[in-house]
Amino acid sequence: MTTPTPDLSTLLDQLTLDEQISLLAGADAWRTVAIPRLSIPALKVSDGPAGVRGGGALVGGTPTAAFPVGISLGSTWNVELLREVGVSLAREAHDKGAGVLLAPTINLFRSTLNGRNFESYAEDPFLTGKLATAYVQGLQSGGVSATVKHFIGNESEYQRNSISSDIPERALRELYLRPFEMVVKDAQPWAIMSSYNKVNGTYVSESPRLLSEILRDEWGFDGLIMSDWGGTYSSGESLRAGLDLEMPGPSRARTNLLEEAQNDPITRQAVHRAAGEVLRLIERTETFAHPRDVSEAAEKGEERPDTRALIRRAGAEGTVLLKNKDGLLPLPACASVAVIGPNADTGQVMGGGSAQMSAHRKVSPLEGLRAALGKNRVTYAQGCDNARFLPTLDAAIELEYLGADGQVIATEQRRGSEVMWFALPKGVSADSLHVRLNLTLSAPDAGDYDLSLYSAGLSRLSVNGEEVIDNWTNWQAGSTYFAFGSDEVRASRFLSAGEHHAVIEFKPKEVKHSVASFSAVRLGFRAPLPETAFAEAVRIAGEAEYAVVCVGTTGEWETEGVDRWGLDLPGQQNELVSAVLAANPRTVVLLQTGGPVLMPWLDAVPALLQGWFPGQEAGHAFADVLLGIADPGGRLPQTFVARLSDDPTHPETPDVQYPGENGHVEYREGLFIGYRHADKAGTTPLFAFGSGLSYTTFELSDAALSAEQVEPGESVSVSVTVRNTGERSGQTVVQLYLRDVAASLERPNKELKGFAKVSLPAGESQTVTLKLDMRSLAYFDDTQNAWVAEAGDFEILLGQSSAELPIKLKLKLSKDWSARP
Template identity: 65%
Template sequence: MTDTLQGPHTHPDLHDLLDRMTLEEQVSLLAGADFWRTAAVPRLNIPQLKVSDGPAGVRGGGPLVGGVKTAAYPVGIALGSSWNVDLLHEIGASLAREALDKGAGVLLAPTINVLRSALNGRNFENYAEDPVLTGRLAVAYVHGLQQNGVAATPKHFAGNESEYQRGTISSDIPERALRELYLRPFEMVVREADPWAIMTAYNRLDGVYCSEHPWLLQTVLREEWGFTGLVMSDWGGTHSAAESTRAGLDLEMPGPARARADLLQEAQRDPATAAAVRERAHAVLRLIERTGTFTHPRDVSDAAERDTDHPGTRALIRRAGAESMVLLKNTGLLPLAPGRTVAVIGPNASAAQIMGGGSAQMNAHRAVSPLDGLRESGHATRVSTAVGCDNDKYLPVPQVPVRITYRAQEGGAETARDERSQAEVMWFQYPQGVDPRAFHATLTLTVHAPHDGTYDFSLASAGHSRLQLNGDTLVDNWEAWTPGATYFGFGSDEVRGQRHLNAGPHELVVTFSPNDFQNGIAGFNAVRVGFRPEPAEDSVRQAAALAAQADYAVVCVGTNGDWETEGVDRWGLDLPGRQNELVQAVLNANPHTVVLLQTGGPVTMPWLARAPAVLQAWFPGQEAGHAIADVLYGHADPGGRLPQTFPATLKDDPTHPLTPDVQYPGENGHVEYREGLYTGYRHVDRHGVTPLYPFGHGLSYTTFEVSNAQLSAPTLTAGESVTVHVQVKNTGTRAGSTVVQLYVHDRESRLERPHKELKAFAKIHLDPGQIGSVTLPVGMRDLAYHDPAAHAWVAEAGDFDLLIGQSSADLPLTVHLTLDTPWSEPTR
């Protein structure tokens, strides 16, 4: 055997390369080298491949907070609201360039779990409650990314529809619901876009961990769907060595190997495991090849990452943000007239809520708040502002420099120093000589008290922590540390303290040390300091008084990345804190008030009847304030349509009975999907409930009429397809867009089916008075349901209604289609 197979810039024969590898070298490829990189085999010039978190930006190899700057795009549910496959393709292509800037050949995106519940903590990362809408958008995103040389990694496969106990809980899903709802977007993206990688979910599926589920990874993914890419675990989501390897999991992440630490010994004892190792190693090599890394090895070090702010990216994010915004209600107040005074009120007025929390966080090039955007637009003669109330789940993190001193143990000699840009530190990398499992850190920072008064302080940490001011302990999170809701469930809950401060600077000292809480990701440590003046009791009244003095008020309410985050589900449906009180007070003070919502999912709106205009802006990326101003002043049409039903109350959500149970959030390690097929608008149809806003709803600044639906053929033979041509007219006085939606209703079927199911949609932009048309395809799978007993997709001969309109509750057109012969497609 020679020591080298190929030079650094050649295109290898992968099977020959495998033949030349030792079993130990093959095994080495099946777990990461570190948090973000695969292992290299220098003897054979096999390079490392770097992966990076997405899906709304490319963070690179840095921490979840801080790190190299990058572009922040609208979050998943915002892009889902666009209903625009061309836009998703464009964003995928733009993200590929961002990934290459960070030396990454793989983006851990898109997130395509279907929205089952209103309380999923990662609602904001996913596209929609409907599998077809989710799948169509995901296909476009993956095409845009991979056509530019970066691998997509659709996630989380499968059954990760909530965050409660996600690391261990079993999602028990009836097979029809699993096939028709939760697997369908993955099937679409595999068959139509050929993703180069897929990430497994943390949870179990019907009792078996997804990362070692032979039916899921081999039978369905590879054999039925023809998947040819790599399957990787979520971070810390591998639970066995030989078993996961034989089941079809190619890559354990992160590294070094934990669950697969003994894989070499197991493979040496068992020929079947050794054969599986070779197959899994081939998948790793193929991913390296597909990303061009053999022929053009990248510098995968974090030091080589570029923070280029590309021309055109800001404009794309701004345009995408506006196209994602859903105008829920408008009685004529919007768009705002220029040359008037505006009061921008609320906790999200001057705070730019551009992203959700968890692994979706990044250090954005910039963050434009609604206040910034309205002021910089130049359309108002005066822009005033007041907070009114807070919406903090955790106290705000001081954005000040933090000096860190490391010692091997408390009182020991200094071993290293570091500096961070804010008072939240997540350690993914450590200075040389620091043991991630045994160190003592002292963090020093200075906060400024703007006035004499009472101030709140807090600590939350994955590890023991203590906060001191002038030698006195303010917050003790050391002796009584217990696991809580922060840091994906690996950290404590927030612990608070309070002190009276004089105006001026004050030095804070935090001591930190890892604890013995094992979390599956070796050496994950974090600490967060919070600091805030105690809110004034009459702050709501003061804000309302300011609003009364302006021509217009824009009240900016909602949540932030602490509420909408990975690792913990949403708090409920009511806006946190005193925000509903604030909205009511501002509406009372100024009838010309726009309610600007920024959330990651549905919320209740007890003030809705009195509000003349409500705009759902989601978390629209770094250009948030500019996109918001564009829509408020009519420079951009609000292009969004709801991708998720907004229930009027939590009891109307199909997964939420009056008391928690096994249906949600789960009991005794199981969550049962008892609602089956009936989520979202399907639940609304079946039970006759009236949602706050229906799936697909959204207003434009103009009006549209859909008419003259023409079916290419009234009768269909098994295996064929038809198209529906629909005329669309802009009947208003402004340019704008709408989404034409087609739902299928099966008049009679052997198995019960939802009343209607979305099967096709098209977005169209028209000038005033312009007439256009859209073409909507309908094929066999659009008419079919899954029959578990037959192990097949089945479309029964008979009559179907194709319902067409502009939302699930607005379907004025019906065309009739007859399938003259039955059709089926076996799944195995």
């Protein structure tokens, strides 16, 4: 039913002060407060950015389409593809009754060890800003608000709720604020999320300079600013700084806001302004005109063929071909292939944390290759393990909610051996939550089995009436569940063949923390890998014409709440690659990680694909690339360092620079992250920013400037011809970097200022034109508080990666140019 949209100014004035304040915190985890008296509907938000989970828990819930993660989309360097993804996600959001998607994530890759590395696009602010702008435009064209995050300085997970990111002003302006500025000015997002952390000593959610002076006044942002979940630390102070909406609800930080507003006119004015922002977001998402059913029961999990096709195409286009000696790839259509490794028969399609969802499907590389080649041409062996935790069970589970006397007061049926509580049955109080979870363990054969528990709360496990794991009496805080949970506790038990009754007892544990509480428990169960598994994989690989070794990490390793473990592949994966290669010289490594890893076998391996976590159609996308149905369209959006010490945040004494100490993490590297750092330090990366191969070859020629000298305030166009010089259709990325020949302040050796994705049939050519304006030439002068482009010479470098820039053009700026932010 269509409802007329009210006049917001009139509606705002009709609200009592108490009602205005009620709009400034969520009603629950995913919804704003509805005010039926004035027909103000609730607005539902949903986690993204690689899908729309809806209003359920992080596991289970309504099935949804899982898109490639941020770094996979970043690898496409394809602005129009990001726009398509945004449009498709808007439709998914409508299915879930959501008018707001908590996406995109546009923090930069400052360090290779950031736990949410997989979730962002790139190390470069310009590439990030261009891709994010298109994503936001596509999403909002479908009537769904983007929530650009995390503003700002959230480049690692270590102590993220309290740490101060101490960022020099030039680095703040030129790197970390720049993609947000581009998105705000070019895409006009309707919402932005503040980060948990402090910047230079002040919580972002309480920073008038960041939220009001820069975001609203300088850039003209006219939308709503919401907190990250639990990232509101004060009442009137955060509101006066510019934070409109506290999430989740009910309010924890703003419980005394009414009293503050009644006694302080400035706070009362801030309440009025922020309530207006909530109303405007409801209007922009057309929720007044078309109120949504925001309940979980109304969510739809519809699968669409065009969405599947888009995810598959995007996954292939984000896959980066890093090595292809003697043209080993693509594989022949009639090849026999051994698919080996811990990621071979498992669809590793997403990272962990709030970005995870219940995907419609998780197509593994093995499934994809068998569908393409036929089952009789594809063999498989796991070889080794790369799991951080024992796997969960897809089993029915009964939850019995216990009263104070131990009697059952409510029951609930779920599926899966990981349970998170975001809502409770009627009559069950969160303050006295006590649950007994019953499930059946099936042992196909008699033998030893591994079991594990970790939980955000107290837990213990009994099997057949015998206690197996005690994670109750000596519960210790660990790194799971956004640092609310314990570490995994394991045990091994001999089980006879057949079914065994397991009981998990769970009770919340109050954890002193600055963010909202969280309750969850996870049971892991499996039979250990046979001792012969490694040798069996090597044998099978040697019997096939080709071997595809599927190694990497999982969403358990690459996840929100904890930073990456290091750069070595977990377990025996490096040894497995070397052993398979010795058995079969025609070996392809398919690497799935959320960021750079070390590759001690690189020189010996003839072919290497970086596949990331490319969404639910992963195996089909990989098969398309492996067989040449699709060109590997990806180019690295992040420098792959040769060793951890080459990372700009890991000098000899790294603690204060990464991960931080005494409540501060100092961005001492300033402007020099990624390829900027590699240029300055003179290090040779394993793979350079922008790198990637095609199954064909390209040549750039006939580069020209529209003018060799520009006046202050003018722009200049750069044109270059791209020709496919090979025998197949393919894709490349034209990359333009700018160098300031002589600047008063230190600048990077080169900076990305333009790019274009080009697809060409064999033998054809296309002219690409890229535009440079004054901001392209400028740096931020913190002594003048201004953007400055100095008169003099600039070099324009053109090529197909940051390490391959054969074309050089000269440009002169006649006079100094400057502009205030």
